Amino acid sequence: MRPGAAGTGWRRAALGAVILLAALLPARAAEEPIEIFDAHLHYNWEPKPYYALDEVLALFKKNRVTGILATSRPNTGTHALVEAKAEGLWVVPFLRPYRVRPDIQTWFNDPAIFDLIEQEYRRGYYRGIGEFHLSGQAAASPWVKKTVDFAVKHDLYLHAHADDVAIDILMRHNPRARIIWAHTGFGLAPARVAEMLATYPQLWGELSYRSGITGEGGRLTPEWRDLFARYPDRFLLGSDTWIAERWASYGDIIAGYRGWLKQLPPETAAKIAHGNARRLFAGQ
Numbered sequence: 001m002r003p004g005a006a007g008t009g010w011r012r013a014a015l016g017a018v019i020l021l022a023a024l025l026p027a028r029a030a031e032e033p034i035e036i037f038d039a040h041l042h043y044n045w046e047p048k049p050y051y052a053l054d055e056v057l058a059l060f061k062k063n064r065v066t067g068i069l070a071t072s073r074p075n076t077g078t079h080a081l082v083e084a085k086a087e088g089l090w091v092v093p094f095l096r097p098y099r100v101r102p103d104i105q106t107w108f109n110d111p112a113i114f115d116l117i118e119q120e121y122r123r124g125y126y127r128g129i130g131e132f133h134l135s136g137q138a139a140a141s142p143w144v145k146k147t148v149d150f151a152v153k154h155d156l157y158l159h160a161h162a163d164d165v166a167i168d169i170l171m172r173h174n175p176r177a178r179i180i181w182a183h184t185g186f187g188l189a190p191a192r193v194a195e196m197l198a199t200y201p202q203l204w205g206e207l208s209y210r211s212g213i214t215g216e217g218g219r220l221t222p223e224w225r226d227l228f229a230r231y232p233d234r235f236l237l238g239s240d241t242w243i244a245e246r247w248a249s250y251g252d253i254i255a256g257y258r259g260w261l262k263q264l265p266p267e268t269a270a271k272i273a274h275g276n277a278r279r280l281f282a283g284q
C-alpha cells in the first residue's frame with residue numbers, strides 16, 4: 001500500500017458524496033412542488049361525477065393539492081368529499097344554493113333556495129355559502145339579503161361570482177359579510193380590484209379564469225405583481241371544475257398557477273398558494 005493512498009481515497013469518496021448530494025438536491029426540490037389549496041372546487045354530481053371519488057382524491061394527491069374549498073351541485077358531491085376523510089386532504093365544505101343548473105338564474109328570487117340553505121346548514125360542517133352567481137342589481141333582492149344575514153349570523157363566508165356592483169350591494173346588505181370573490185371580477189381593471197380590496201377589508205380574490213395575471217412567456221404582468229405585493233394576504237387560487245373539461249385539464253391548471261407563483265417572493269407565493277386559506281378557514 002502506497003503512503004497517502006488511504007487519504008486520497010477518503011478525499012475521493014467525500015468528493016463523490018458532494019457530487020451525489022448536489023445531484024439529489026434539485027431532484028428532491030422538483031418532487032415537492034408548493035402545496036396548493038384549491039379555493040374554487042365543484043364536485044358536481046348530476047347524476048354522476050366526472051371522476052369517481054377515489055379518482056378525484058388521487059388527482060389531488062398527484063397535484064399536491066392538500067386542501068379544497070368543496071362545493072357541488074347538488075350538495076351530494078360535497079357530502080362525499082367530507083365523508084371520505086381522505087388522508088392529507090383538508091376539506092372546507094361550502095353550501096351550494098343550487099339543486100340543478102338553471103337555479104343559477106333564479107336562486108336570488110326563490111324562497112325555496114333559502115329553505116335549502118337553512119336545511120342543508122343543519123349538517124353542521126359548512127364554512128360558507130356558494131359559489132353563487134349575481135350580476136348587478138340582482139344582488140338587491142330580499143332573499144339575497146336574507147342569505148347574507150344568515151351567513152353573518154352563522155359565521156359563514158360567501159363565495160360570490162359577481163361583478164363589482166353586486167359586491168357593493170352584498171357588502172351594503174351587511175357590512176360584516178366576508179366574501180370570497182370568485183374570479184376576482186374576471187377582466188376588471190387591476191386598479192379597480194385594488195380599490196375594491198382597499199374598500200372592503202373582508203373581501204378576498206379567488207383567481208380562476210382571472211385574465212391579465214400573466215403576459216408574454218407566462219411572465220407576471222407588472223400590474224398583478226404590484227397587486228400581489230400590496231395585498232399578499234388577499235388572494236386565493238382555484239380550479240373552478242364546473243365542467244368535465246376543467247377536470248380533464250386539472251393538472252395543467254394547477255401547473256399554470258405554480259408557473260407564476262415561482263416568480264413571486266417565496267413568502268408571498270406561500271400565502272397565495274395555501275397560507276391565506278389556512279388563515280381564513282383554520283385561523284392559523
Ligand SMILES: [Zn+2]
Pocket residue numbers: 040042131182240241242
Ligand atoms: Zn365556479
